[in-house]
Amino acid sequence: MRAILQVAAVLSVTASGMVAGNIVEAVKVESLDGFKCGTPLVKKIKWTPVAVYPQSTVKLNDKRALELHKGAKGKIVEVGALTDGKEIAIVLRWPDKSQDLYKGYKSDLYADGFAVQFASSAQEPEKLPYIGMGSDGRPVAIYLRKAYERVYEPNGGGDVAHQVNPHNTPYFGGALEKFKEEVAQKGTTTYQRAFVSEGFRSMTEIRDGSASYRTDMHYVEKRGGMWGGTVIRPVEDGYAAPTQGEYAVAIAVWDGKELERDGLKRLSGWIAVKLPGGKNGELERVVSEVVSGDLANGKKQFETNCASCHWSRDFQNAPLYMAPGLENIGGQATAAYLRESILDPNAVVVPGYNRNAHPNFSWYMVDEKGNRTSTMPPFNYLDKKSIEDLVAYLQSQKAEVEK
Ligand code: HEC
Structure with missing residues (x-):
């Protein structure tokens, strides 16, 4: 019985029976010139269904939005890639019942949108950047596109x-x-932007023209309404390059109708995108590692050691902004990252918390040199089995996925 429960918890099986994955094979095409959503080349794409989960790490200071997000589910975004050897196109399509466009002068309207994030390097898969925004010393390049009505600046x-x-x-x-x-x-x-980021407050727009890229976004009424989105960038530039023919990529989508913006979005875990012939076994192993621990013991360990600071799906007793919410961490973090978080909280200090929303809790301390130390104690004294059980429990922490 337990074995069956574990499988159900780790695979994101949607109501329609689709199993989400996170390995995408880029298909070789003659040329990406003029490629957009809706052009015939789309037929060549090998789609991988990827689950994206509500980001619950940092809560937004907006009661209405938080209310709308109670019980928010995950979604499936189909992801594909094309390359002509010079450039790589990452293509997404995802369900969205309403087309929400930003109209400059109405500040309470939010736009649908998406982002594609490349880890600058996948050389050390065990140490991929912090998933939302990169982290100190682990940069990412982020391409963002929002559905704007013709914008005039x-x-x-x-x-x-x-x-x-x-x-x-x-x-x-x-x-x-x-x-x-x-x-x-x-x-x-068009509202499109490229950023480099090594942590929340370091997100910097690339404005000197050194990032060559283009994006596209296209709404169709098919299947109850869906968006297509494309990001095209060089196979390799100063911001990101493949390691053994593979990139670590993550995607995010915003639904304007649900008041989503900024950190309030749905986010995937790391995806391995393989160029033709690409073979980075270590990256693929890390992004798809599923720990089969004892979930009941993991939950017990969580209650004893972690629940005083963190929320999970089972425990919500900690003060709201005490520590990052872990209700969806299993849909976004790799097992390697979770292990590292428990053993060595200072390796990646989650940098983003909204001071206006929760000024009373600092997630880290800053010394004279500007180094940040996490306020989370290391749990390196726990035995190996308890740690693996905890990781298994954390991996099970994710919303149900909409069909
Ligand atoms: C004293 C409060 C406290 C306790 C106890 C605590 N944590 Fe944390 N934890 C934090 C804070 C604050 C952060 C954010 C700063 C950082 O990244 O270290 C954090 C970060 C994390 C992250 C990274 C979250 C993300 O969004 O990437 C994970 C995973 C995590 N903790 C797991 C645990 C687990 C598992 C336990 C129990 C074994 C635990 N924590 C115990 C305060 C705590």
Whole structure:
């Protein structure tokens, strides 16, 4: 009985019976010039269903959004990749019942969007970057695309005459229509950004043109509504390169309808993306490692050692912002990362917490040199079996996945 329960807990089987994976094979194509969602090349893609889970690490300071996210489920995003030898395209498609576009002047509307994150290197798979944002010394390159209505950034273009929004212009009637038309004509900017990041507050937009990339986002009414999204970047540049023909990639999607933005999103674990002929066995082993420990003992260990600070699906007694929420950690962290977190909390100090939301608890201390020390004590004195059982328990911590 126990064995069956364990299998059900670790594989993300959706209601429709689809089993999520995390190894994606890039298909070789002649050329990626002009490739977008919806072009015929899409038919060549080998799709892998990847589960993405609500991020519960850092809570947003927004009651309405938090309320909407109680009991939020995971989703399946299908992920594929194409390469022409010079560039790599990561292609996503995922269900979303409503097309939520950002409309510049309405600040309570949030846009659908997605991000693709590349670990700069997969040379040390046991030490992949912190999944959301990279971490000290473990950088990531992040490509972000949001579904904006034609965006017009007048100041970016040095255009002062049109920098007011339509509600604040001195125009009305026919003059306002004409003004709006002019803005619409000029509004060609797409919301796409590239960042490098080594931890939350270090996220830096690449604005010097050194990151060559393009993105695309495309909504179709098929299957109850779904988005397609593409990120195309060089196979190798100063921001990320494959190791033995493979990248560690993670993806995130935002649903504007659910008020998702910033850290409030659905996030995958690390995915191994293989170029044709790529073979990084160690990366594939690390991203798919499932620990078969004793879940009941893991839960007991958690209650004894961890529940005073962390939330899990079973224990929610700790003060809300005391430590990162672990309710979905099993859908996002590798077993190697979980082990490291328990044995050596300082290896990766989760950097992001919202000071406005929870000013009373510091997750780390900073010394004169700027080094951060976690306030979590190391549990390196626990015996090996208890640690593996804890890791198995943490891996079981994830929301159910929507079909
Ligand atoms: C005294 C409070 C405290 C206790 C007890 C504690 N932790 Fe933590 N833990 C933290 C804090 C604060 C952080 C964030 C800073 C960091 O990354 O070390 C953290 C981070 C983590 C992370 C990384 C989370 C992420 O989002 O990446 C994991 C995993 C974790 N703890 C697991 C455990 C486990 C398992 C136990 C019990 C064996 C435990 N913790 C006990 C306070 C605690």
